[in-house]
Amino acid sequence: MSPSPPAVIETSGLTKEYPGGVIALRGLTVTFAPGVTGLIGANGAGKSTLIKTLLGLLTPTSGTAQVLGHESATDSERIRQLVGYMPEHDCLPGDVSATEFVTHMGRMSGLPATAAKERAAEALRHVGLHEERYRQIGTYSTGMRQRVKLAQALVGDPRLLLLDEPTNGLDPAGRTAMLELIERIGTEFGISIVVASHLLSEIERVCDHLVAIEGGQLLRADTLSSFTGVSQTLVVEVEEGVAALLEELARRGLAPRAYQRTQVLVPLGGSGAGSGTGTGTGTADQAFDVVIGAVADLGLPLSRLEQRRHQVEELFRDESQEAGNVS
């Protein structure tokens, strides 16, 4: 291995057992490099427990964690000064303006009053809130609220951002905007970012690295390109005639399988799309044409045709299938 820059997060044998006997982390040993890293895991995989342990809010049962070179068990105050955290759930008061709220949160990050005011205005500008910032947060759309959450994480000039499901509840346009914002913060602002998500397809657009955990254990940690070699899937939803469609698609050279009664999944790219650099647009277009042709010829009522989002479970299934090939 070539010498790499110092890690932003390093855990070693990190284990967290809750008083009830639930084990959220099982000897997790993983390193997060600088840059944007996706933290992938299903609900309950241990993402939130990991984040809270890194912030020093939870004491690990055993093992250690270092964040930006500081030990989480002994130096968590320093860590919390250097880290910005955006929780998954809604965490904003409705009856104050974004400016007031982010300014207050800047104060709580340790900024003097004047600096907090200035940086709050800047943070809100960076996330794309302008005149609206004087309006009460209660009047905001979900997308704007997510931006305020990001701004409050950014206000204290963190060296590392921990973002928990930042695209939660956003429509496709909002998601794209949020992801572009994250990418921009990671590349232009020079702030390392950990994005926790259960949707691989979302964060693969912005991440340099991925860390996948399941059941509190490390599943895989690697660069993005080595992750996304797995095939992509087209989802076709028809209101009726699934059986006929399956037959027709198979005849036209695709490998469809039925899914949830009204859906047909079509793997894209086959063996040729393993490079991981592109998103397989060319093969996707071809497959789209084939599917549309088949649906039209059969006269089926098509209700959905799109490239399927990777669910974590799917990634894991692919993992276990390919486990033998990974070297």
Added chain:
Amino acid sequence: MSASATESVIHDIGYRRYDGPRLRRAAIVRALAWHSFRSAFGFGRSAKAKVVPVLALVLLSLPAVINAVSVSQGNPRTIGYDTYIVGLRIVVMLIFVAVQAPELVSRDLRNRVLPLYFSRPLRPVDYPFAKYVAFTAACLVMIEVPVLVLYAGTIVSVHGGSAVWAETRALIPGLLVGLMWAVVMAATSLALASLTGRRAFATGAIAIFFFLTEILAVVVLHAETRGDPAALTHASTAVKVAGLFSPFTLFDGVRRWLGGTGGDQALVPDPGSFGVVYAIVLLALLAASLLGLAARYRKAALS
């Protein structure tokens, strides 16, 4: 990076690092306490949020203002510094803490803002500590400002240094009684409010706690004293114990134990040596409230 329509609102102004000074934990706690103190009076909130605090302060100060007018016309001061108008103070302070304690703690619970605090340099115990200091100060303002108005309104009309000195000496126990009220009422109401994020429930819980315990104590007292506790010189054990039921009778029991006067503003008869029990129960209530508050946020930091 492509400039798509969705990011047209994001201006391309470079990111600036912050190299200035950073506050230490103690200074952050102070900032949070100041912020909370202001919000206890509705500052930084809508005009609606200021209604209850302002009305409460005006209502509580009214007797002191009337006193100032009365004393200026040559009448003696009739309101005691240590008792003030105790019935009015009970009702107004009960409403004040029932409405404003949830403003300080239930809002943050409801809006789930706490993780944002706990992911910052603050420790879990710092948050309730700052809230408690802030609310005690707010209660102090509510209680002591009328007392100080009473004092100021009186000394501008009395003549001679000895008269002013006498007023000042009477004032000091009054201020201390107010401090006792503020320290305990703030702790108990915040502990109750921190149990729920639903403001209405929190307000209800606080009002019911202070009101019911007061009713309970008063009913037993009146049954025993035929409605005039002050007239009773040798209180029965039942009467003394009844005074332990409510924070307000506890305040008054401790006040009288420490030498406070009787008269028609006294809630309980002189407890004599039993007064130490009043003090112990009051301290226990304070300790339980503060420990409960701290435990609530230790738990909240982990969830």
